[in-house]
Every structure is written in structure tokens, then in C-alpha cells.
Amino acid sequence: MGTITTDDGTEIFYxxxxxxxxxxxxxxxxxxxxxxxxQMMFFLAQGYRVVAHDRRGHGRSTQTSxxxxxxxxxxxxxxxxxxxxxxxxxHVGHSTGGGEVAHYLGRHGEDRVAKAVLISAVPPIMVQTDxxxxxxxxxxxxxxxxxxxxxxxxxxxxxxxxxxYGFNRPGAEPSEAIIQNWWxxxxxxxxxxxxxGVVAFSQTDFTEDLQKITVPxxxxxxxxxQVVPYADSAPLSAExxxxxxxxxxxxxxxxxxxxxxxxxxxxxxxxxxx
Numbered sequence: 001m002g003t004i005t006t007d008d009g010t011e012i013f014y015x016x017x018x019x020x021x022x023x024x025x026x027x028x029x030x031x032x033x034x035x036x037x038x039q040m041m042f043f044l045a046q047g048y049r050v051v052a053h054d055r056r057g058h059g060r061s062t063q064t065s066x067x068x069x070x071x072x073x074x075x076x077x078x079x080x081x082x083x084x085x086x087x088x089x090x091h092v093g094h095s096t097g098g099g100e101v102a103h104y105l106g107r108h109g110e111d112r113v114a115k116a117v118l119i120s121a122v123p124p125i126m127v128q129t130d131x132x133x134x135x136x137x138x139x140x141x142x143x144x145x146x147x148x149x150x151x152x153x154x155x156x157x158x159x160x161x162x163x164x165y166g167f168n169r170p171g172a173e174p175s176e177a178i179i180q181n182w183w184x185x186x187x188x189x190x191x192x193x194x195x196x197g198v199v200a201f202s203q204t205d206f207t208e209d210l211q212k213i214t215v216p217x218x219x220x221x222x223x224x225x226q227v228v229p230y231a232d233s234a235p236l237s238a239e240x241x242x243x244x245x246x247x248x249x250x251x252x253x254x255x256x257x258x259x260x261x262x263x264x265x266x267x268x269x270x271x272x273x274x
Contacts, residue, residue, distance in 0.1 A: 057193020
């Protein structure tokens with residue numbers, strides 16, 4: 001574990017375990033690298049080098065007041081991969097992290113990258129616009145920002161207790177440990193970063209990034225995702241990619257890397273080895 005300092009003085013915390021082909025994990029909003037525990041331990045045991053960082057303003061990275069946008073997120077990721085001199089890397093992004101991965105590839109190129117994976121990811125664009133009529137109304141994201149600004153500790157209990165992991169579905173058995181771990185990760189980060197990050201993940205249009213990507217990309221998404229609705233995300237991203245493969249999971253929630261880790265890890269391993 002260590003830190004790097006970016007050009008604007010932001011310290012980015014990261015974990016770097018093992019040896020072999022590197023797999024780089026980009027986490028979702030408003031979490032941290034800890035959200036990848038189940039994947040990092042699994043792939044470490046499979047002989048891979050696993051790397052995960054806390055996005056600026058999240059987790060153990062600097063709670064800077066500025067730079068909470070996709071350009072900075074992608075540049076921070078590029079700085080980390082350069083610092084560690086990673087090559088032939090597989091980049092895996094969940095939710096907002098999927099946007100970060102797509103923008104990193106579109107903005108910085110693929111010289112260091114072998115493959116990529118977008119899991120429950122926000123591309124092509126979440127918010128409803130004239131060009132994206134199936135998106136979510138901006139008022140949805142305005143409400144999220146208001147809750148983050150005024151009572152995020154309650155909001156960070158309600159979201160994982162309900163739609164994030166599908167614990168609000170009939171017959172679901174909520175895991176208090178998972179809910180508390182989500183809350184813990186969220187509250188480690190800064191309210192300003194999380195507030196501004198809502199705009200970054202909801203209003204960024206990743207269409208041009210996806211069209212630029214030539215490496216193989218696996219797009220994984222549950223069809224019961226209540227956070228990033230399936231129909232307006234994964235199928236559209238897969239169509240925009242030059243070498244994209246869509247894998248749909250019946251009934252899986254947004255947080256499926258945690259609740260369905262065994263299935264997700266096996267499919268990731270198959271794709272990486274293929």
C-alpha cells in the first residue's frame with residue numbers, strides 16, 4: 001500500500017499486491033478500494049498482481065475541494081499506472097469506476113492496457129437528455145446531491161439497505177455486515193467530493209470514449225439493477241465498443257460484485273484468461 005501525489009497536489013491512496021499480470025480496479029461512488037476485497041483476494045490467489053486506489057476525495061485519498069470530475073479521475077488513474085509502470089493491464093471498473101475506466105482509455109490511450117471490464121457501469125450516459133431519452137431525470141441526481149449535502153449518514157444507510165444490493169426486493173435477506181461496510185466506506189470520504197461526483201457520474205457522456213476503445217471489453221450488468229438501469233446502459237455501451245461483449249445477469253443487483261462475488265469472479269477470470 002502507498003500513495004502518489006498528482007500534479008495538483010492530491011494524494012491518491014492505493015493498494016498493490018502480488019506479482020504477475022496486473023488487474024486494476026476502479027471503485028464505485030461513494031466507496032473506496034475496499035469495495036474490491038472479494039475480487040482482489042480471489043485474483044491474488046490466482047497469481048495476478050492486483051491494484052486498487054481510492055478516488056480523490058474518497059476513502060484514504062485527499063479530501064480536496066476541487067477536481068471531482070471525470071477528467072481528473074482519468075488523469076489520476078493514468079498517473080497511478082505510470083507510477084507503477086503497469087503494462088498489459090486489465091482494467092475493471094464498477095459503476096462510476098466503469099466511467100473512469102472508459103474515460104481513462106479514451107483520454108490516455110491503450111498502450112498499457114490489454115483488456116477492460118465494465119461492471120454495472122454508468123456509460124454511455126445516465127442523465128436524461130434529448131439524445132438520451134431513456135435516461136433518468138436530472139431531478140433524481142439533484143435529490144441525491146441534496147441528501148449528501150444535508151444528511152449523508154442516513155442516506156448512506158438507506159441506499160445499501162435497499163436498491164444498491166437489491167435488499168428491498170421480496171424475499172431478499174439483507175446483510176447487516178454488507179450494509180455497514182458500505183456505510184463505513186462512504187463516510188470515510190468527503191461530502192464535497194461525493195456531492196460533486198454525482199454530476200461526474202450522471203452527466204458525463206462517454207460515447208466518444210467507448211467508440212475509441214479497441215481492446216476487448218466485457219460489459220457485465222444485472223437486469224435488476226435499480227441504480228444504473230440496465231436498458232439505458234450496458235446494451236448501449238456494448239454496441240458502441242469496437243470489441244465489446246455483453247453479459248447479462250438475470251435478477252442481479254447493482255452491487256453484484258459483492259453479493260454475487262463467486263459468479264462475477266469466475267466470469268472475470270474466464271474473460272481475462274481467454
